[in-house]
Amino acid sequence: MRTTYMRSNRSGRIEALDIFRALTMFLMLFVNDIPGLKNIPHWLLHATANEDMLGFSDTIFPGFLFAMGMAIPFAIENRLKKGDTYPQVGAHILARTIALLVMGVFTVNRDTIDPLATGMSMPYFSLLMVLGFFLVWSVYPSVKGWKKYLILVMKMIGIAILVYLFYIYKGRNGMLFSPQWWGILGLIGWTYLVCAVIYLFTQKNLFLNTLMLIVLIGCSILSETGTFDQWKFTSYIPSEATLHTFGMAGIWASLLMQRFADRYNPRRFYLIMSCIGIVMLAAAIYAHQYWIISKIQATPTWLFYCCALFFPLFAFVYHLTDVKGRSHWFNLIKPAGTVTLTCYIIPYAWYSVQELLDIQYPDWLQSGIPGLAKSFVFSLLIIGIAWILMKMRIRLKI
Secondary structure, three states: OHHHHOOOOOOOHHHHHHHHHHHHHHHHHHHHOOOOEEEEOOOOOOOOOOOOOHHHHHHHHHHHHHHHHHHHHHHHOOOOOOOOOHHHHHHHHHHHHHHHHHHHHHHHOOEEEEEEHOOOOOHHHHHHHHHHHHHHHHHOOOOOHHHHHHHHHHHHOOOOOHHHHHHHOOOOHHOOOOOOOOOHHHHHHHHHHHHHHHHHOOOOOOOHHHHHHHHHHHHHHHHHHOOHHHHHHHHHHHOHHHHHHHHHHHHHHHHHHHHHHOOOOOOOHHHHHHHHHHHHHHHHHHHHHOOOOOOOOOOOHHHHHHHHHHHHHHHHHHHHHHHOOHHHHHOOOOOHHHHHHHHHHHHHHHHHHHHOOOOOOOHHOOOOHHHHHHHHHHHOOOOHHHHHHHHOOEEEEE
16 A cells, blocks of 8 residues: 555656656766866865865766665566566566667777777767667667667668777777776766666565675675675676665665555655664774775775765655655756666767867856856756657667
């Protein structure tokens, strides 16, 4: 019965999930655009590697992982309800992971390309890369006959473009095309794989998912203490346990919402999420005695401080959208919650076109409040472009 109380629209979607994801995507676009601006508050930026600080920008990526984790139970349960078998769901999880890893590796190698050695500038590499992504992973309509083969040809052209870029690539100082740090999309892919596989086994069992969250938190702490350093095989395990914990925390929050959220009497849900936030804050303060707050180092302190924010924040978004019916307040950014991947990829084309056309902003738009306003408007424009493409039935989905 609680599930029906949670749902506030005819489609049965929980508004808060899409809005929370849209917020994190909008803010990701924003914080990715502000580096390079002058005379802006230091707290808005990412902390440096050894700086003990939680910059605003340091909270956005883990917030996205948290939002992704919240969607996993719904996505998997929907597939199972439609009749998919466990092997079919597992194959879908693997396919999504591979797509994210491929896109992540291409974007991270793009950043280190040597135009002289490759014979192709970064903007042209980026535009071809984006074209390849859209040809391979666009949502194509269900068609028959010759149109079906046309779609297949388009996908093959996309694959050929990506293979060509891989073949010609040469990085700075002779660097070869490699995973490097996997890129943001790659890190999302690894976190998605770990968390989705865990949920495939634990399902809606709140106890088991709580236990797995505790295990991942323990792995995050043990990793930071250097305990795993003596185990050589761990050096071959990609990504960080801390990142996986953000995704698992999202799954946990999603299950708590499904069990306790009631839009007619939401106080118990608010209390639970607030108490979790307080516990996470206490853990962060305690962990701060041993480790700095660092996104780059993926410290447990960073994990706890971020989670202390995310749990109560999601409850607040739920209150605004599903309880008070104020989801229209977020209409400008709503598309970012449904065409998220499209929103993330578009800036690679935007910046490339801007560089090729030598478009320069005036000095007053590269500093202070006007510069921040420019980045704010830029983020809205990207979401608007993604919305237009969606209306044209052009969008990325994996």
